Amino acid sequence: MLMAHSFPEEVLEHVFSFIRSEKDRNAISLVCKSWYEIERWCRHRLFIGNCYAVSPRITIRRFPELRSVSLKGKPHFADFNLVPQGWGGNVYPWVAAMAQAYPWLEELRLKRMVVTDDTLELISRSFKNFKVLVLSSCEGFTTDGLAAIAANCRNLRELDLRESEVDDPSGNWLSHFPESCTSLVSLSFACLEGEVSFSALERLVGRCTNLKTLRLNQAVPLDKLPNLLRRAPQLVDLGTGVYSAEVRPELYSKLAGAFLGCKELKSLSGFWEVLPAYLPAIYPVCAGLTSLNLSYATIQGPDLIKLVSQCQSLQRLWVLDYIEDNGLDTLAASCKDLQELRVFPSDPYSAEPNVSLTEQGLVSVSEGCPKLQSVLYFCRQMSNAALLTIARNRPNMTRFRLCIIEPQAPDYLTLQPLDAGFGAIVEHCNNLRRLSLSGLLTDRVFEYIGTHGKKLEMLSLAFAGDGDLGLHNVLSGCKSLRKLEIRDCPFGDKALLANALKLETMRSLWMSSCSVSFGACKLLGQKMQRLNVEVIDERGPPDSRPDNCSVERLYVYRSVAGPRLDKPNFVWTMDEDFALKLS
Amino acid sequence: MSLCLFESVISRPYIYKAKVAALILSLRPQFATMGKATHSSSSSIDSSKHPTLSSASSSLYHQSKTNTDLSSDLRLGLTLSTSTSLLPDTLSNSDSREPSTDWPPVKPPQRNTVAEKGNNRQRPIFFVKVYMEGVPIGRKLDLFAHHSYDGLIATLAHMFSITILYPNMDRVHSDKDHVLTYEDKEGDWMMVGDVPWEMFLTTVKRLQITRADRC
Numbered sequence A: 001m002l003m004a005h006s007f008p009e010e011v012l013e014h015v016f017s018f019i020r021s022e023k024d025r026n027a028i029s030l031v032c033k034s035w036y037e038i039e040r041w042c043r044h045r046l047f048i049g050n051c052y053a054v055s056p057r058i059t060i061r062r063f064p065e066l067r068s069v070s071l072k073g074k075p076h077f078a079d080f081n082l083v084p085q086g087w088g089g090n091v092y093p094w095v096a097a098m099a100q101a102y103p104w105l106e107e108l109r110l111k112r113m114v115v116t117d118d119t120l121e122l123i124s125r126s127f128k129n130f131k132v133l134v135l136s137s138c139e140g141f142t143t144d145g146l147a148a149i150a151a152n153c154r155n156l157r158e159l160d161l162r163e164s165e166v167d168d169p170s171g172n173w174l175s176h177f178p179e180s181c182t183s184l185v186s187l188s189f190a191c192l193e194g195e196v197s198f199s200a201l202e203r204l205v206g207r208c209t210n211l212k213t214l215r216l217n218q219a220v221p222l223d224k225l226p227n228l229l230r231r232a233p234q235l236v237d238l239g240t241g242v243y244s245a246e247v248r249p250e251l252y253s254k255l256a257g258a259f260l261g262c263k264e265l266k267s268l269s270g271f272w273e274v275l276p277a278y279l280p281a282i283y284p285v286c287a288g289l290t291s292l293n294l295s296y297a298t299i300q301g302p303d304l305i306k307l308v309s310q311c312q313s314l315q316r317l318w319v320l321d322y323i324e325d326n327g328l329d330t331l332a333a334s335c336k337d338l339q340e341l342r343v344f345p346s347d348p349y350s351a352e353p354n355v356s357l358t359e360q361g362l363v364s365v366s367e368g369c370p371k372l373q374s375v376l377y378f379c380r381q382m383s384n385a386a387l388l389t390i391a392r393n394r395p396n397m398t399r400f401r402l403c404i405i406e407p408q409a410p411d412y413l414t415l416q417p418l419d420a421g422f423g424a425i426v427e428h429c430n431n432l433r434r435l436s437l438s439g440l441l442t443d444r445v446f447e448y449i450g451t452h453g454k455k456l457e458m459l460s461l462a463f464a465g466d467g468d469l470g471l472h473n474v475l476s477g478c479k480s481l482r483k484l485e486i487r488d489c490p491f492g493d494k495a496l497l498a499n500a501l502k503l504e505t506m507r508s509l510w511m512s513s514c515s516v517s518f519g520a521c522k523l524l525g526q527k528m529q530r531l532n533v534e535v536i537d538e539r540g541p542p543d544s545r546p547d548n549c550s551v552e553r554l555y556v557y558r559s560v561a562g563p564r565l566d567k568p569n570f571v572w573t574m575d576e577d578f579a580l581k582l583s
Numbered sequence B: 001m002s003l004c005l006f007e008s009v010i011s012r013p014y015i016y017k018a019k020v021a022a023l024i025l026s027l028r029p030q031f032a033t034m035g036k037a038t039h040s041s042s043s044s045i046d047s048s049k050h051p052t053l054s055s056a057s058s059s060l061y062h063q064s065k066t067n068t069d070l071s072s073d074l075r076l077g078l079t080l081s082t083s084t085s086l087l088p089d090t091l092s093n094s095d096s097r098e099p100s101t102d103w104p105p106v107k108p109p110q111r112n113t114v115a116e117k118g119n120n121r122q123r124p125i126f127f128v129k130v131y132m133e134g135v136p137i138g139r140k141l142d143l144f145a146h147h148s149y150d151g152l153i154a155t156l157a158h159m160f161s162i163t164i165l166y167p168n169m170d171r172v173h174s175d176k177d178h179v180l181t182y183e184d185k186e187g188d189w190m191m192v193g194d195v196p197w198e199m200f201l202t203t204v205k206r207l208q209i210t211r212a213d214r215c
Helices: A002-006 A009-016 A022-029 A033-041 A056-062 A076-080 A092-101 A117-126 A143-152 A198-207 A222-231 A249-260 A276-286 A301-308 A321-334 A359-368 A384-393 A419-428 A443-452 A468-477 A493-498 A518-527 B002-010 B018-025 B028-033 B057-061 B068-082 B108-118 B149-160 B197-203
Strands: A045-048 A068-072 A107-111 A132-136 A139-142 A158-160 A165-167 A186-188 A213-215 A237-239 A267-269 A291-294 A316-320 A340-344 A374-379 A399-404 A434-436 A458-462 A483-487 A508-512 A531-536 A553-558 A571-573 B127-132 B139-142 B178-184 B189-191 B204-211
Touching (some): A009 A033, A056 A092, A076 A483, A117 A139, A139 A143, A143 A158, A143 A165, A198 A222, A249 A276, A249 B197, A276 B197, A301 A321, A316 A321, A321 A340, A359 A374, A419 A443, A468 A493, A493 A518, B139 B149
Parallel strands (some): A068 A107, A139 A165, A158 A186, A186 A213, A374 A399, A434 A458, A458 A483, B127 B204
Antiparallel strands (some): A508 A553, A531 A571, B178 B189
């Protein structure tokens, strides 16, 4: 205790300024009261993984000097339409509170939140030094809101609209960047559908000499690309627009010349509608690419192979399953620095395979790429043997998400469940942090996961398991578990109630189409004061059905903010007052 | 009625084909309304036999050791009762299923772009005329259907039943062989094979096969 008083505050503050990681900052604040005080006054960045876990008021009270705030709203399964429209996650209350408390806020990063034009307008007017706006998978705004940001944020450095849903009524938002704006470093509007003014875009790109990231949308035709590239040869990250046009030699040579001039390019994406004849224009930059996103590119195997075989520095590849097994063989042979691979299905809804992509492709990559640690793989068949091979090849795997398209598909060779295969993954990959399972799985796989998945932080389950024992093994065994999302599994009340305390150590638990009864939800909510136990049910109030009736969806998360005040009419919080709030 | 149908399925564990799923799922309405059991509504079939579903907590730990046949029908039953999101009716057609909006877990932007194009695989096409010297009627060939000179040469050789020479070919040529030439955008006639394939595609207008001794 004496040590804490022997350093003046300024010294401690200076020391703390070298500590950037959230976890370490949190640890510092627990040492003693004076460190807590000093730390909270000099914390400038905050990440809130669940916007309902804490309130704006509590946040502001504790951290008066924030410059950068990140917030996440809806649960991850909202990406797949499992969370009904109107569930929540509106960021306005946060922005309104921060407008008062943090006039010097510089950065706002939001994921899966509802953002309105009014909110964007408020942001643009309240924060004089606003620099970074990232809206990832957000919705609720139009390009009018973007126009306000463009017009009013004088020092804007980054505007990134990843995969957000944006209405585009006027299409003129880009022209609202004043001629004096030269500060942009990153501009990404790939998710927008409407056209932008090309002349405004060219002028903007031309005067922002520090522009490093430019991701265009589908409405930017290929013949506009050479001019843009010539104005921004310093680009590091490019998202093309449409990559197809009539075959015209002069366009080809302009394009090839423009790419030749971009010596710093490390990342390419976009590639909607690719005409393979134009692909060689990017060959000069391939050797330097570390990231390539072809997940919208309907390029066939041979062209993909030609492209990928030139990208020897590739660290990240996102691609459609047109790459097929032999394309992945090429990848394994050519790209020895590969760390992350995502293979998406080109035809997810057909029962029959349309491409020759099997488990073999993933096995090849696991053999050939020693640094491979992150995988998202959609396929139509898998075997325990393949999973075992992958596990043995890549014990350094940290994220493994496998989606076998047919639910509950067994090992196609033996017709057995895939328990042993996934068991091998968790057993050999000691640093596994994220895992998504699919295929035919019994409770056995959860035994393995509970036993070996000690570093597992996020687990996603669908159509798996036999009963409560499975869930119990996961909740009691996975010491590091933070997020658990489950759909269509026969898990019920017992495991949930037996592991109620565990839920307080996690960020959240999502269960939909399982067998959790309303009675159990009520019990959980009443007993665990620091959890918000929310029943999401579109069939009407849960108490209009018997206590042992299963709820449609359950979302449990720890919170110091108490029950949500902004619930829609299909969400109920189970707490002591619930019984009194009968509709 | 429901038990008999179930028993016919029990004898084939781990079946997941669409037809069987459709059969089971056609029984779904009955189970959905049985809100009684805490674990799942399939317990109404087998709770008397299956240890898992009894309320004694110790039974949880026996489950993994007991007979597999019941656990398979249990799984099938549980699939039935708990999956509200698989579209049951459309599964009966095993050729293609109506897109369920929540499985497989693909995000909307990807889904929209790809599902439209996925089944069609519409490739762009580029037909050029091909004449054989001395033959007045020409043929047409889609250059985009090939990915390299090798493929093109092979197709032409087959189409015209001849042998075609091209640069860097390892062969002593005889008078009977042919060479492949093309007219470029500038109107000049060039040997096929000198420039990279992709560049060739941007300049070729038509092809001609001539006798080797003419070149």
